[in-house]
Amino acid sequence: MAHKFPSDEWVKAVRELLNNSDSYQRSAKDWEGDFIFVVEPDEEYADTAYLHLELYHGSSPGAAMVDPDNLPETEYTLNAPFSTWRKVIDGKLDPIQGMMTGQLKLKGNLMKIMRYPKAAQEIVACCAKIPTDW
Amino acid sequence: MEKLLVIDLTEKSYKVENIDPEMARGYIGGSGLSARLLYDRIKLDIDPLGPENPLMFMTGPLVGTSMPSAGRCAVSARSPLTGFWGESNTGGFIGPEMRFAGFDGVLINGRADKPCWVSVLDNKVKFHDAAPLWGQDTYQTQDSIKEILADPKARVACIGPAGENLVKMAAIVNDHGRAAGRTGMGAVMGSKNLKAIAFRGSGKVHLADPAGYKEVVGEILQTVKDDLSAQAFQLAGTSGYVDMATMFGDMPAGYYQVGEWEESSNLSGILLAEEHLIRGTSCYRCPIVCGRETRTVKYKVDKVDGPEYETIASFGSLALVDDLEGVIYAGHLCNVYGLDTISTGSTIAMVCDLFDKGILDAEQTGGLEIRFGDVEMSHRLIEMTAKREGFGKLIAEGSAALAAHYGVPEMAATVRNLEIPMHDARSFSGMAPVYALSPRGACHLQGDMYGVDLGMAPATELGIHPGERFENSLEKGQTTARSQSWRSVYNALTVCHFMNPGASKIQRALNAATGWDYSLDELMLSGKRIFSLKRIINHNLGSTIEDDRLPEFMLKGFSTGGYARF
Numbered sequence: 001m002a003h004k005f006p007s008d009e010w011v012k013a014v015r016e017l018l019n020n021s022d023s024y025q026r027s028a029k030d031w032e033g034d035f036i037f038v039v040e041p042d043e044e045y046a047d048t049a050y051l052h053l054e055l056y057h058g059s060s061p062g063a064a065m066v067d068p069d070n071l072p073e074t075e076y077t078l079n080a081p082f083s084t085w086r087k088v089i090d091g092k093l094d095p096i097q098g099m100m101t102g103q104l105k106l107k108g109n110l111m112k113i114m115r116y117p118k119a120a121q122e123i124v125a126c127c128a129k130i131p132t133d134w
Numbered sequence: 135m136e137k138l139l140v141i142d143l144t145e146k147s148y149k150v151e152n153i154d155p156e157m158a159r160g161y162i163g164g165s166g167l168s169a170r171l172l173y174d175r176i177k178l179d180i181d182p183l184g185p186e187n188p189l190m191f192m193t194g195p196l197v198g199t200s201m202p203s204a205g206r207c208a209v210s211a212r213s214p215l216t217g218f219w220g221e222s223n224t225g226g227f228i229g230p231e232m233r234f235a236g237f238d239g240v241l242i243n244g245r246a247d248k249p250c251w252v253s254v255l256d257n258k259v260k261f262h263d264a265a266p267l268w269g270q271d272t273y274q275t276q277d278s279i280k281e282i283l284a285d286p287k288a289r290v291a292c293i294g295p296a297g298e299n300l301v302k303m304a305a306i307v308n309d310h311g312r313a314a315g316r317t318g319m320g321a322v323m324g325s326k327n328l329k330a331i332a333f334r335g336s337g338k339v340h341l342a343d344p345a346g347y348k349e350v351v352g353e354i355l356q357t358v359k360d361d362l363s364a365q366a367f368q369l370a371g372t373s374g375y376v377d378m379a380t381m382f383g384d385m386p387a388g389y390y391q392v393g394e395w396e397e398s399s400n401l402s403g404i405l406l407a408e409e410h411l412i413r414g415t416s417c418y419r420c421p422i423v424c425g426r427e428t429r430t431v432k433y434k435v436d437k438v439d440g441p442e443y444e445t446i447a448s449f450g451s452l453a454l455v456d457d458l459e460g461v462i463y464a465g466h467l468c469n470v471y472g473l474d475t476i477s478t479g480s481t482i483a484m485v486c487d488l489f490d491k492g493i494l495d496a497e498q499t500g501g502l503e504i505r506f507g508d509v510e511m512s513h514r515l516i517e518m519t520a521k522r523e524g525f526g527k528l529i530a531e532g533s534a535a536l537a538a539h540y541g542v543p544e545m546a547a548t549v550r551n552l553e554i555p556m557h558d559a560r561s562f563s564g565m566a567p568v569y570a571l572s573p574r575g576a577c578h579l580q581g582d583m584y585g586v587d588l589g590m591a592p593a594t595e596l597g598i599h600p601g602e603r604f605e606n607s608l609e610k611g612q613t614t615a616r617s618q619s620w621r622s623v624y625n626a627l628t629v630c631h632f633m634n635p636g637a638s639k640i641q642r643a644l645n646a647a648t649g650w651d652y653s654l655d656e657l658m659l660s661g662k663r664i665f666s667l668k669r670i671i672n673h674n675l676g677s678t679i680e681d682d683r684l685p686e687f688m689l690k691g692f693s694t695g696g697y698a699r700f
Contacts (some may be wrong), residue, residue: 100363102362
């Protein structure tokens with residue numbers, strides 16, 4: 001069944017895939033630090049959405065689409081317009097290339113994330129596996 | 135670009151020449167202008183280590199100004215390592231100081247009858263006896279000369295024992311650990327009995343349009359603040375790329391024959407920062423601060439310059455070494471002896487491979503078992519190479535010569551006799567033509583398609599867009615060609631490749647500094663002209679289209695690792 005992006009069920013599906021991914025668990029075994037993915041409006045999407053993904057030692061304890069007035073404190077936020085997220089999830093834009101070229105805007109401890117590029121890649125790989133209704 | 139200091143070491147004399155303004159405009163400076171000035175002199179019959187091989191130090195038109203990251207200096211000659219066009223460039227402060235001392239470039243001819251060094255202090259040139267310095271390492275030499283000149287702010291470019299002993303991969307070292315490492319320029323300097331050249335000046339660089347220059351430099355500085363790759367280099371130096379390079383398969387392992395080597399993780403630049411870093415260091419007016427000053431407790435060295443990513447990969451993963459402190463110390467030994475870390479590390483890794491395959495054994499190496507994973511052996515071999523002792527004599531000739539000596543030239547990871555740097559072309563396909571066509575032999579500074587495809591070095595106004603890294607297409611080839619031209623401009627400007635504010639800002643800075651009226655198209659044409667001229671020099675030196683290829687074994691794919699899709 002396809003999940004709408006962005007939505008609560010979509011980010012929960014990501015969580016489930018991460019928790020079943022051996023390669024993610026290996027590559028992120030020491031990682032501590034939650035993310036909020038901010039989906040910004042553009043010509044394809046009119047709203048702003050916030051997807052919270054908890055990440056701890058190779059697993060994802062929780063995931064939810066959250067209310068902008070009640071955002072949890074996270075170590076990282078990653079912002080991009082809807083169409084850019086679509087390119088990333090469809091595998092048409094490498095997330096590192098996206099960050100380096102400013103298409104994805106990262107806030108948080110850059111040094112720490114540079115130590116775990118493979119974990120970031122595994123998250124994107126899980127996102128790409130989710131049947132998505134755009 | 136006006137004043138060229140021409141030194142004759144044979145006669146111990148010098149003169150000042152004016153550079154033809156049209157030539158300066160057409161070839162800009164750095165290695166571009168050097169290629170044009172040396173074109174008539176670098177011929178097939180000259181010995182790279184003979185007095186007739188001219189050695190050129192050349193700055194660029196933005197060097198010594200407020201332009202950030204534009205303090206580099208190119209060094210060029212016929213390479214004793216490759217036999218072809220040789221160029222290397224170094225950061226630090228030596229380039230700006232040369233201009234403050236009154237010269238845009240220095241051409242060194244002839245050969246001194248005994249070791250000497252030269253000081254250039256505010257237009258005053260003096261020859262000194264280097265007998266007391268001969269045998270000193272590069273750090274000692276720099277410190278000794280500053281003491282002799284009674285000026286701690288003098289900038290010294292010098293050779294160490296490797297250059298004195300004409301080791302083919304000898305570097306010229308300045309500002310302690312900054313080096314013009316590639317293509318053996320240190321050996322050329324050693325062949326001239328020139329231990330060092332020191333600069334100190336109080337002059338200023340003239341700008342054609344100071345107000346316009348200030349404006350564009352302000353804009354450029356602003357782009358650095360927003361540049362994520364610049365931030366990453368500032369946080370972790372070039373070594374911060376280790377984890378990402380491993381993931382992409384860009385950082386080679388086991389002499390390019392191991393597809394996935396997870397131990398690379400132990401060489402992480404983040405670990406380096408957490409456990410060994412003293413501070414970040416920068417070149418002249420550089421806000422990026424990618425240099426690292428580290429320490430190693432295990433080897434009892436309190437101050438090491440580096441290691442950079444290339445050094446970590448050359449002495450680390452390429453030789454299947456995951457001992458970070460051992461790698462730090464290997465880099466330090468190369469700095470003090472005056473050796474190029476890429477060529478030295480790569481040649482040692484090749485020897486490990488020859489041992490592994492049974493082509494070499496201990497009988498041929500004076501009893502040494504040279505195996506992958508043995509960093510202490512690398513340390514020993516570095517010293518033997520610098521001193522040309524025992525088996526070190528063969529390593530001192532470089533990978534191509536060593537492999538040919540044992541009848542296996544196909545086993546050297548070289549292009550045009552220069553060791554391939556630590557970006558595997560199977561990870562970023564654009565690097566394959568970059569290496570194959572690069573005028574100085576395999577080189578990641580003659581076009582950096584790995585950086586382009588990572589999004590770190592795009593120049594979208596010039597059609598240099600990030601793309602899919604495994605793409606093999608006409609479009610990728612065209613992007614690569616544009617990247618080669620653009621980086622030829624950078625190498626002529628002597629601007630660091632980590633400074634990428636956009637092509638038009640570079641163009642505006644160049645025009646404001648010089649009064650020239652370059653359009654972007656014409657600037658790219660200059661890049662093509664420079665790139666082509668260097669290849670013509672190689673053609674004159676006997677290079678053919680047969681040299682424009684990578685070793686066969688480096689075109690084989692792997693089933694695992696970051697380049698499994700190659």
